Amino acid sequence: MATLQFREALRAAMTEEMERDENIFLIGEEVAEYDGAYKVSKGMLDQFGSDRVIDSPISELGFSGLGIGAAMNGLRPIVEFMTFNFSFVAFDQVVNNASNIRYMSGGQFDLPIVFRGPNGAAGQLAATHSNSTEALYSNFPGLKVVSPSIPDDGKGLLKTAIREDDPVVFLESELMYGMKDEVSEESDYTIPLGEARVAREGDDVTIVAHSKSYHVAMEAADQLEEQGYEAEVIDPRTIKPLDIETIVQSVVKTNRLVVVDESNPFASIASEVTHQVQDRAFDYLDAPILRVTAPDTPAPYAPNLLDEYMPSAEETVDACRRVLYAE
Amino acid sequence: MADTNDQAQADGSTQEAATTDQQPDSLSGNGTSDEPVEGPWTQQSIDIPDGPLEETLSFETYPADQVEHDELDIDDDEVTDLLRSMLLQRRFENRCRQMYQRQKISGFLHLYIGQEAVSTGSVNAIRLGEDSIITAYRDHGMGLAMGMSPEEGMAELFGKKTGCSKGKGGSMHFFDAEQKMMGGHGIVGAHIPLAAGIGFAEKYKGTDNVCLCFFGDGAMHQGAFREACNLAGIYDLPVVFICENNQYAMGTAVDRAFAKPDLFKHGYNFDFPCSLASGMDVFSVNKAVQDHVENYARQGQPSMLEVRTYRYQGHSITDPAEYRAEGELEERKSEDAIVRLERYMTDRGLATEEEIEAMDEEVKQEVTDAIDAADAADFPDEEALYDDVYAQEDFPFTA
Numbered sequence: 001m002a003t004l005q006f007r008e009a010l011r012a013a014m015t016e017e018m019e020r021d022e023n024i025f026l027i028g029e030e031v032a033e034y035d036g037a038y039k040v041s042k043g044m045l046d047q048f049g050s051d052r053v054i055d056s057p058i059s060e061l062g063f064s065g066l067g068i069g070a071a072m073n074g075l076r077p078i079v080e081f082m083t084f085n086f087s088f089v090a091f092d093q094v095v096n097n098a099s100n101i102r103y104m105s106g107g108q109f110d111l112p113i114v115f116r117g118p119n120g121a122a123g124q125l126a127a128t129h130s131n132s133t134e135a136l137y138s139n140f141p142g143l144k145v146v147s148p149s150i151p152d153d154g155k156g157l158l159k160t161a162i163r164e165d166d167p168v169v170f171l172e173s174e175l176m177y178g179m180k181d182e183v184s185e186e187s188d189y190t191i192p193l194g195e196a197r198v199a200r201e202g203d204d205v206t207i208v209a210h211s212k213s214y215h216v217a218m219e220a221a222d223q224l225e226e227q228g229y230e231a232e233v234i235d236p237r238t239i240k241p242l243d244i245e246t247i248v249q250s251v252v253k254t255n256r257l258v259v260v261d262e263s264n265p266f267a268s269i270a271s272e273v274t275h276q277v278q279d280r281a282f283d284y285l286d287a288p289i290l291r292v293t294a295p296d297t298p299a300p301y302a303p304n305l306l307d308e309y310m311p312s313a314e315e316t317v318d319a320c321r322r323v324l325y326a327e
Numbered sequence: 328m329a330d331t332n333d334q335a336q337a338d339g340s341t342q343e344a345a346t347t348d349q350q351p352d353s354l355s356g357n358g359t360s361d362e363p364v365e366g367p368w369t370q371q372s373i374d375i376p377d378g379p380l381e382e383t384l385s386f387e388t389y390p391a392d393q394v395e396h397d398e399l400d401i402d403d404d405e406v407t408d409l410l411r412s413m414l415l416q417r418r419f420e421n422r423c424r425q426m427y428q429r430q431k432i433s434g435f436l437h438l439y440i441g442q443e444a445v446s447t448g449s450v451n452a453i454r455l456g457e458d459s460i461i462t463a464y465r466d467h468g469m470g471l472a473m474g475m476s477p478e479e480g481m482a483e484l485f486g487k488k489t490g491c492s493k494g495k496g497g498s499m500h501f502f503d504a505e506q507k508m509m510g511g512h513g514i515v516g517a518h519i520p521l522a523a524g525i526g527f528a529e530k531y532k533g534t535d536n537v538c539l540c541f542f543g544d545g546a547m548h549q550g551a552f553r554e555a556c557n558l559a560g561i562y563d564l565p566v567v568f569i570c571e572n573n574q575y576a577m578g579t580a581v582d583r584a585f586a587k588p589d590l591f592k593h594g595y596n597f598d599f600p601c602s603l604a605s606g607m608d609v610f611s612v613n614k615a616v617q618d619h620v621e622n623y624a625r626q627g628q629p630s631m632l633e634v635r636t637y638r639y640q641g642h643s644i645t646d647p648a649e650y651r652a653e654g655e656l657e658e659r660k661s662e663d664a665i666v667r668l669e670r671y672m673t674d675r676g677l678a679t680e681e682e683i684e685a686m687d688e689e690v691k692q693e694v695t696d697a698i699d700a701a702d703a704a705d706f707p708d709e710e711a712l713y714d715d716v717y718a719q720e721d722f723p724f725t726a
Binding site: 025051054056057059061062063064065066067068069070071072073074077092093096097101102103104105106107108109110111141142144164165166194241242276279 | 367459461490491492493494495496500502503504509510511512514517518519520521522523524525526527528529531532550551554555557558561562714715716717718719722723724725726
């Protein structure tokens with residue numbers, strides 16, 4: 001194991017895969033000469049040269065479509081969005097072309113492409129730069145959606161995503177890029193998509209949370225422990241396909257579920273998990289499922305409003321106490 | 328063909344002073360290449376020269392009736408093949424209209440009648456199976472021109488599992504990976520960036536294959552067109568952008584929708600060589616596409632070709648095309664590409680009228696057989712709903 005920042009773990013994944021397969025290339029804004037807007041691709045231009053680490057103009061629609069066309073014609077592109085907020089100007093390419101071409105062609109084309117970059121709020125950036133896109137992208141058949149919360153998963157899942165023959169939306173976080181943790185150094189370290197990670201075991205309440213919300217959930221679990229409650233924290237890691245079995249097994253044990261998801265609440269990942277759990281484990285639930293999400297508002301700029309907007313450990317503890325009828 | 332870039336630079340000092348004449352020419356787009364500019368930093372001057380700046384532009388044209396088949400390395404038998412392909416496309420489309428009326432075909436149906444010289448002349452100018460073609464939703468003619476069987480095409484329109492896309496795509500989504508027919512795309516303009524990527528992959532792999540990207544006049548309004556052209560330009564991708572200008576975007580006449588209706592000139596904004604060809608003469612199209620493909624081989628530069636053509640039917644099957652001027656359709660039909668080629672062949676003794684008539688009957692029979700085969704084929708099995716959504720065979724679909 002090595003201690004790596006999240007960005008370094010992602011870079012290791014891309015670098016190892018590009019060393020293994022010369023059909024993989026990286027394209028996006030500022031990925032080469034600038035070393036990556038968030039330094040995820042730092043040094044990759046020097047290692048792989050400008051034919052494989054390619055700066056694009058500010059043209060998300062164009063370079064996303066270029067990636068999809070290249071994938072149809074035998075390459076394995078990694079398309080970096082500087083943030084997924086900017087993927088909206090490429091939305092048609094991702095949700096109409098990448099997701100549908102295999103199906104509409106009767107399976108004649110593989111679409112081995114990864115769209116990756118940071119997702120969700122990242123401080124006081126205001127509404128247009130703080131969108132959580134996982135619910136949107138996971139709504140479209142044909143796409144897979146991955147959202148790791150720790151560096152080791154980041155590496156193992158990104159390597160898998162790059163090897164997939166299906167388009168993968170790989171959601172990172174600006175606020176987690178500097179996070180340091182132990183990361184596997186195995187060269188062939190892959191984590192299958194669609195397998196959740198039980199990060200902490202407990203019998204009293206299940207908390208499901210991905211990406212930054214996972215860290216909120218873990219903090220809440222620590223606070224709950226001090227209050228005498230053992231929370232089981234499950235990180236789905238992959239949003240689509242969702243490992244609902246692992247979540248249901250936990251709920252069968254704890255009989256209580258809280259979902260932490262920094263997306264806006266309507267038609268969110270939290271909504272989906274809630275539906276699927278009540279569908280499969282209704283008789284095991286001892287309390288209504290509660291969600292801790294952003295409010296149904298755009299993300300604000302003012303610091304006090306942003307604090308109010310983001311899901312917190314305190315809100316998560318409160319929700320857990322409510323499903324535990326601890327008040 | 329004219330190289331507008333050279334022409335502009337030949338104009339001398341203004342061009343040199345206003346911009347760099349050093350163009351990166353590798354896949355990088357960041358200034359590093361085999362013949363690198365000095366670095367990733369800007370080479371552009373902020374010392375503004377005295378004006379006015381002037382540029383001399385030059386655009387090649389390919390009018391109808393100007394070139395003969397032997398000048399194009401097309402032998403006599405191939406001329407017959409061209410006519411046969413064009414007849415097949417027209418008879419196929421005519422029967423599609425009938426099959427729609429009989430409710431064998433549903434959904435959107437955009438017919439190619441009138442434009443057959445564009446597909447046929449273009450396909451004859453490339454190496455099938457190596458060079459690729461991508462087009463928009465009026466795609467039946469292109470599919471047939473590229474060798475798709477009428478059975479596969481008609482079955483797709485009938486929604487049958489024997490269709491070219493297994494009944495999953497329908498009229499707008501003909502695909503044939505083997506022939507490098509890359510679709511068949513229904514969202515206006517959205518496939519143009521894919522062409523850049525298809526060309527990118529060819530260059531990346533070191534082949535000398537090119538991609539012909541067809542789109543309508545209406546698609547040029549989309550940002551996708553501009554973004555794709557710019558990317559192709561900075562990465563020097565092997566793509567020929569071909570605007571199949573059939574005069575109307577649905578019902579909006581081209582000159583009502585463009586601030587600059589000379590569409591071929593839009594490529595100049597990307598320093599592309601640009602030209603204009605008649606789409607009513609298969610040889611004009613063929614010559615133009617040959618030149619554009621050769622231009623890439625010679626200059627390593629994408630280019631733009633506008634082909635002026637005319638669709639005889641409405642935008643789609645339900646459009647009576649009442650926006651046309653009185654007599655407009657008849658006037659355009661007098662330029663018909665099939666009639667022109669038939670006349671060309673009989674004038675030169677390449678075929679008799681009887682032989683052409685016999686070929687037309689054969690083609691009609693071929694289409695009738697395709698209809699019978701499509702009719703007899705099965706719809707996809709119900710399980711096929713879940714097939715080919717993902718490469719992963721055991722994907723756990725949400726219930």
